[in-house]
Amino acid sequence: MAIWKQPPIDSLGDSWKLAQRLIPLVAWCAAGVLVAWTNVTGVKAQGNLPVPPQVGWIDESITRIWKESDLTPSKVEEDGVWCRRIYLDLLGRIPKFEELQRFLKDTHPQKRQKLVDLLLDDPAYTEEYASRWSDLWTNILIGRAGGTEQNTLTNREGMRKYLRDHFARNKPYDQMVFELITATGTTKPGTEEFNGATNFLAMKVNEEGGVQATAAVSKVFLGLQVQCTQCHNHPFNQWKQQKFWEFNAFFRQTRALRRFVPGTRDIDHAKLINQDFEGESKRTQEADIYFLLRNGQTKVAYPVFVDGTQIERSGYISDVNRREELGKLVLKSEFLDQMIVNRMWAHFLGYGFTKPTDDLGPHNPPTDPELLERLGKSFRESSYDMKMLIRWIVLSKPYQLSSRIGDGNRADDPQSGEPPRFSHFYSRQMGPEELYQSMVAATQADRRGTLEEQQKQRDQWLQQFVVAFGTDDGGETTTFNGSIPQSLMMFNGDLIQKATSNEPGSWIAQIASSNGKPAEKVNFLFLAGLGRRARPEELAASGELLAAREGDTSAMLQDMWWAILNSNEFIINH
Numbered sequence: 001m002a003i004w005k006q007p008p009i010d011s012l013g014d015s016w017k018l019a020q021r022l023i024p025l026v027a028w029c030a031a032g033v034l035v036a037w038t039n040v041t042g043v044k045a046q047g048n049l050p051v052p053p054q055v056g057w058i059d060e061s062i063t064r065i066w067k068e069s070d071l072t073p074s075k076v077e078e079d080g081v082w083c084r085r086i087y088l089d090l091l092g093r094i095p096k097f098e099e100l101q102r103f104l105k106d107t108h109p110q111k112r113q114k115l116v117d118l119l120l121d122d123p124a125y126t127e128e129y130a131s132r133w134s135d136l137w138t139n140i141l142i143g144r145a146g147g148t149e150q151n152t153l154t155n156r157e158g159m160r161k162y163l164r165d166h167f168a169r170n171k172p173y174d175q176m177v178f179e180l181i182t183a184t185g186t187t188k189p190g191t192e193e194f195n196g197a198t199n200f201l202a203m204k205v206n207e208e209g210g211v212q213a214t215a216a217v218s219k220v221f222l223g224l225q226v227q228c229t230q231c232h233n234h235p236f237n238q239w240k241q242q243k244f245w246e247f248n249a250f251f252r253q254t255r256a257l258r259r260f261v262p263g264t265r266d267i268d269h270a271k272l273i274n275q276d277f278e279g280e281s282k283r284t285q286e287a288d289i290y291f292l293l294r295n296g297q298t299k300v301a302y303p304v305f306v307d308g309t310q311i312e313r314s315g316y317i318s319d320v321n322r323r324e325e326l327g328k329l330v331l332k333s334e335f336l337d338q339m340i341v342n343r344m345w346a347h348f349l350g351y352g353f354t355k356p357t358d359d360l361g362p363h364n365p366p367t368d369p370e371l372l373e374r375l376g377k378s379f380r381e382s383s384y385d386m387k388m389l390i391r392w393i394v395l396s397k398p399y400q401l402s403s404r405i406g407d408g409n410r411a412d413d414p415q416s417g418e419p420p421r422f423s424h425f426y427s428r429q430m431g432p433e434e435l436y437q438s439m440v441a442a443t444q445a446d447r448r449g450t451l452e453e454q455q456k457q458r459d460q461w462l463q464q465f466v467v468a469f470g471t472d473d474g475g476e477t478t479t480f481n482g483s484i485p486q487s488l489m490m491f492n493g494d495l496i497q498k499a500t501s502n503e504p505g506s507w508i509a510q511i512a513s514s515n516g517k518p519a520e521k522v523n524f525l526f527l528a529g530l531g532r533r534a535r536p537e538e539l540a541a542s543g544e545l546l547a548a549r550e551g552d553t554s555a556m557l558q559d560m561w562w563a564i565l566n567s568n569e570f571i572i573n574h
Helices: 012-021 025-029 053-068 079-091 097-105 111-121 123-142 156-168 173-182 196-200 211-222 241-251 322-332 334-349 369-381 386-394 432-443 451-462 484-492 494-499 507-513 518-530 536-548 553-565
Strands: 254-260 267-274 289-292 298-301
Touching (some): 079 097, 111 123, 123 156, 123 196, 173 211, 173 322, 196 267, 241 289, 241 298, 241 322, 334 386, 507 518, 507 553, 536 553
Antiparallel strands (some): 254 267
16 A cells, blocks of 8 residues: 655644635645644553563664664653554554543553553454454455456455454464465355465466566565566665576466356456476476576576575476475565564554565665564564564554654654654554544444445445556555545545534434533544544634534534544544
């Protein structure tokens, strides 16, 4: 997913002016001033909950970087905003009002660790957690457009189903990787021999002898960018053409067979199989492939892993299953450990130890190689427990910090090209799935029907403006970037209209008719949407609006809520 350059968070006062004066739509993503947050001075004593030692490693290493870089970290973020942050990162939505209130009222000295444990371990959140991470990994594995292409062999729901089950059961990460690399079976749920893991490679193994499979497996799981070495040696690292085609040879026994809708030529699904590969010289006992150097010379390649490990050259499945051997070799590689640590670190802290995150080549040294290696080894020793890795990161000091930048860490700005030092939280725009789920969570505006029906409603909403397209380096970007269609959707779209409705029985109408002063109800909106109470100037604006609305509290709350949902502060994870 493409992430736009971080927009500033404007105060609701600015958004209120927007709502009142209806300035041009493009002002929604225009420049502004980062709001000043109320910061607490620190975290209370740890209490009686055990803190994983890996958290200490992170804190010590990052603190050392701050000292070496002469940086003063931002203060710890206030509880309400931090609560909003952890819900967004773990569940893909902001907290519901009652969830936020319960956290704010908790007096336990380790309330943050308690909340992390709740969201990761309580069965009440298992479904949301699994859905959140299946969405993220579906986009990583097959892209946002995966399963929607013309004559596609990928079944998007089949991919999601596999991943939801994996994350709901907290299966080990290495098991998922091995299954995705070696899967056989059909791609579509409900078909004979269904195996959702096949959707990762179904569209990648047939084209040009598995070139896409070669690039995807090495990049996603090992952090090795090899796609450009298909045609020439890499100009910056040790990857050569020979290595690319040796890696590619592992996929030559694999085919994706088309299965058609009965009586038509329309593709219904695919079946991923392993079959004997006779080699380009028609000598199956030593199945070879050939490639051309830029000087026109032809060279031969057999399956050899990136560390130089060779496997049997035979193309007979009965002699050697090349993909299974590849899966085993990937699991032995330290790149596997470091790549997933780097990916998860980037998810929670905005940047990985390398940029781009999925490039661990020698030409791209990490900002903290010792910490990355240590966490990678510890993750392997923890049996690849993803929830354990998440705990290490979100309980660490960097994740607790405010996004507000001070004089002591103004130089820590990765957007300017500097390496990240994690002395403040790096604000970032919500993804489209997060935005949708957050608007639903804030108001329960569209919770009708079964889970499957809700998923369909969300997918239809996303299709309004999220259009993915490939990039020159094999990546993917989207139109979810503050464009006019996106702005129109946020201003006037169906979901926004439902979220801000003040019809009898609606969320706004219920708040308006409840006991309490108008200012208390305005504070309710701010807590629900932004994780904080309204500031004096925002309360003053609501009072002026109430007067302009001739005392109609419901109309005033409707306008204020619309302004909150359309503020930069709402659409940014900070």
